[in-house]
Amino acid sequence: MSLEKRDHAVLWHPFTQYGTEDDLIAVERAEGVWLFTRDGKKFMDVNGSWWVNIHGHCHPYITQLLNNQLQKLHHVIFAGVTHEPAVKLGELLTERAPEGLKRVFYSDNGSTAVEVALKMAIQYFFNRGEKRKRFLAFEGAYHGDTFGAMSVGQRGGFNVPFETLFFEVDFLPLPNEENLHEVMKSLRKLLAAHQYAGFVYEPLIQGAAGMRMYNVGHLDLVLSAMREHGALLIADEVFTGFGRTGAWFASQHCVASPDLMCLSKGLTAGVLPLGVTMSTESIFNTFVDNDKARAFLHGHSFTANPLACTAAIASIQLLDRQECWQSIRMISAAHQSFIEEAYIKEVKKEAVISQAAAMGTVLRLELQTNERSGYYNSTRSMTYAWFMKKGLLIRPLGNILYVNPPYCISREELETVYMAIREYLIIHSQSHRTSL
Numbered sequence: 001m002s003l004e005k006r007d008h009a010v011l012w013h014p015f016t017q018y019g020t021e022d023d024l025i026a027v028e029r030a031e032g033v034w035l036f037t038r039d040g041k042k043f044m045d046v047n048g049s050w051w052v053n054i055h056g057h058c059h060p061y062i063t064q065l066l067n068n069q070l071q072k073l074h075h076v077i078f079a080g081v082t083h084e085p086a087v088k089l090g091e092l093l094t095e096r097a098p099e100g101l102k103r104v105f106y107s108d109n110g111s112t113a114v115e116v117a118l119k120m121a122i123q124y125f126f127n128r129g130e131k132r133k134r135f136l137a138f139e140g141a142y143h144g145d146t147f148g149a150m151s152v153g154q155r156g157g158f159n160v161p162f163e164t165l166f167f168e169v170d171f172l173p174l175p176n177e178e179n180l181h182e183v184m185k186s187l188r189k190l191l192a193a194h195q196y197a198g199f200v201y202e203p204l205i206q207g208a209a210g211m212r213m214y215n216v217g218h219l220d221l222v223l224s225a226m227r228e229h230g231a232l233l234i235a236d237e238v239f240t241g242f243g244r245t246g247a248w249f250a251s252q253h254c255v256a257s258p259d260l261m262c263l264s265k266g267l268t269a270g271v272l273p274l275g276v277t278m279s280t281e282s283i284f285n286t287f288v289d290n291d292k293a294r295a296f297l298h299g300h301s302f303t304a305n306p307l308a309c310t311a312a313i314a315s316i317q318l319l320d321r322q323e324c325w326q327s328i329r330m331i332s333a334a335h336q337s338f339i340e341e342a343y344i345k346e347v348k349k350e351a352v353i354s355q356a357a358a359m360g361t362v363l364r365l366e367l368q369t370n371e372r373s374g375y376y377n378s379t380r381s382m383t384y385a386w387f388m389k390k391g392l393l394i395r396p397l398g399n400i401l402y403v404n405p406p407y408c409i410s411r412e413e414l415e416t417v418y419m420a421i422r423e424y425l426i427i428h429s430q431s432h433r434t435s436l
């Protein structure tokens with residue numbers, strides 16, 4: 001029986017509608033930006049394997065460090081015990097993180113990194129005897145799939161069946177040149193009405209909302225109002241961390257440094273699951289006491305898994321190399337010149353796409369359709385299938401086509417992607433026109 005058939009008999013895949021979904025591809029091995037299937041095909045991983053893969057697949061340096069670690073220690077309880085990989089990773093992170101983030105708390109994925117930040121924020125005020133537990137977030141936010149993370153996420157999207165169980169959160173529209181005045185007015189109104197514990201945000205790019213990019217100056221205005229209000233700034237850098245936006249962390253483009261920061265995805269270069277919540281020393285200190293109940297009584301079985309920490313150490317050491325930042329700059333510049341091409345400007349004028357934007361290593365094209373723009377837009381399946389036929393794994397978010405490659409992609413490989421996109425835009429413009 002084929003692997004696909006055996007899969008269909010027993011597995012239940014994430015974010016998958018079995019009633020309509022495309023065929024599975026069975027990947028056997030991978031190297032760099034390439035995925036190789038059992039039946040001898042290859043696909044370029046333009047999606048970075050759900051945004052986690054930053055150095056390419058099976059990087060020999062990560063493999064080597066993991067091999068060494070496998071001989072020494074696989075896993076151990078992390079309460080009352082410590083080990084070299086956990087401490088070393090903590091040191092590497094605190095040296096590179098935005099100013100003031102001096103404590104590292106481990107969990108095992110992006111959702112739990114957010115969950116931990118929310119709980120830390122609530123208990124921070126609880127321990128200080130202050131009544132603050134309300135959160136503010138941006139419309140369109142995605143912070144993960146556990147209940148706390150879902151609660152601070154966009155309503156009416158992925159989570160409709162669960163919404164009545166969420167805690168109350170206020171949402172602010174994402175600021176832009178047109179609405180900035182209105183957004184700041186709404187913010188002032190909300191701040192007068194409530195005492196917020198924290199503001200949760202994906203700095204500069206809202207990933208799952210469709211790679212929505214927004215202005216750092218606008219974000220700074222919101223952050224400075226929240227800080228003045230006394231709320232904690234909780235930066236969810238699960239997607240934007242580790243070079244995606246052209247800096248180590250997107251928060252480093254901002255004036256205000258966050259009080260709490262959530263990391264996962266690129267943290268281990270996509271090799272093993274690991275989550276991190278970083279906090280300031282002053283938050284940490286409110287948990288230090290003789291009273292056990294004031295401690296942060298939260299932990300996961302696989303906290304600080306030594307293998308996962310080792311993969312993260314290797315990934316950070318690769319990011320420390322000059323050539324990695326040269327690649328990041330090469331990709332950013334290539335994306336930028338792509339969106340400035342006469343051809344892209346032309347298709348934009350002809351309403352084939354409504355937006356072309358780039359930030360760091362992320363390129364975003366919003367296809368114009370006669371349906372609502374967003375995750376449920378039906379052009380997705382045609383777009384996905386077309387690029388798969390070309391050997392490119394591009395997983396659009398509805399009508400949002402994006403490129404988010406591992407940093408090891410070459411200029412030539414990037415050009416293959418752009419060529420395919422140019423070709424697809426012609427096809428899309430024809431099908432879009434006939435459907436009008």
Ligand SMILES: *Cc1c(COP(=O)(O)O)cnc(C)c1O
Nearest residue numbers: 109110111142143144207238239
């Ligand atoms: C992916 C993502 C999460 C959730 O991470 P998981 O590891 O999938 O649980 C949280 N926040 C942001 C910004 C993300 O992109």
